[in-house]
Amino acid sequence: MATGALSRERDVREAYAAHSGELYGFALRSLDDAGLAEEAVQETFLRAWRAGERFDPEIGSLRTWLFAILRNVVIDLGRARSVRPKVAESGIEPSVEPLDEALLSWQVEEAMRRIGDDHRRVLVETYYRGRPYAEVAAELGVPEGTVKSRVYYGLRALRVVLEEMGYED
Numbered sequence: 266m267a268t269g270a271l272s273r274e275r276d277v278r279e280a281y282a283a284h285s286g287e288l289y290g291f292a293l294r295s296l297d298d299a300g301l302a303e304e305a306v307q308e309t310f311l312r313a314w315r316a317g318e319r320f321d322p323e324i325g326s327l328r329t330w331l332f333a334i335l336r337n338v339v340i341d342l343g344r345a346r347s348v349r350p351k352v353a354e355s356g357i358e359p360s361v362e363p364l365d366e367a368l369l370s371w372q373v374e375e376a377m378r379r380i381g382d383d384h385r386r387v388l389v390e391t392y393y394r395g396r397p398y399a400e401v402a403a404e405l406g407v408p409e410g411t412v413k414s415r416v417y418y419g420l421r422a423l424r425v426v427l428e429e430m431g432y433e434d
Contacts, residue, residue, distance in 0.1 A: 277314050284328055285310070288335050291367065295339045296346075305342055309335045325430050329375055333431055336368045369432075376426040384419030387412050 285306055292302035312334050313320070320330055377385055390401045391412070398416075402409040 276317070277310060280313070280327060280331070281310055284331050287328075288331060291332070292335060292339055296342060301342050301346070305335060305338045308338045308342075312338065325372075325375055329371055329430070332368050332371060372427060372430055372432050373423070376423050376430060376432075379426045380419060380422040384415050384422055387415040388419045388423070391416055 288306045288309060289302055292305035293299060296302050296305065309331060313331060316334075320327065377388070380388075386405075387401060390396045390404075391398060398409050398412045402412045405412070
């Protein structure tokens with residue numbers, strides 16, 4: 266699939282076959298309602314089809330793009346449900362947070378692939394593994410200030426890539 270990947274019916278069918286099950290699973294866990302989860306997946310593909318010309322595989326994978334759309338759909342459905350009167354009170358409100366966390370982690374993972382190797386390495390070592398700057402500097406054979414600088418510029422690069430991918434705070 267090229268730019269505008271979801272502009273043809275065949276492309277939508279292929280994307281649906283490849284990703285609908287995983288999208289449904291996350292929608293179901295987020296909304297805790299099979300009917301709403303099905304609606305979320307359908308709305309996700311409808312929005313993707315309508316905006317198919319905006320999909321750019323150079324920016325991110327189709328899967329990442331679909332999950333970003335799904336995140337917005339789940340939030341919209343969750344909000345709509347919260348203002349509707351409840352048919353049965355269960356006392357338990359489903360949370361969108363697990364889906365948000367999963368989507369964010371996929372976006373960050375994809376963004377990390379797009380920044381420079383030096384920046385990625387120091388971010389992984391200091392942020393994800395929690396190692397001290399001095400230890401990372403000694404391992405890399407560079408001054409500690411270089412590691413601090415790489416962390417700073419790596420985080421800036423990561424933010425730029427995430428924004429290019431459509432992530433909003």
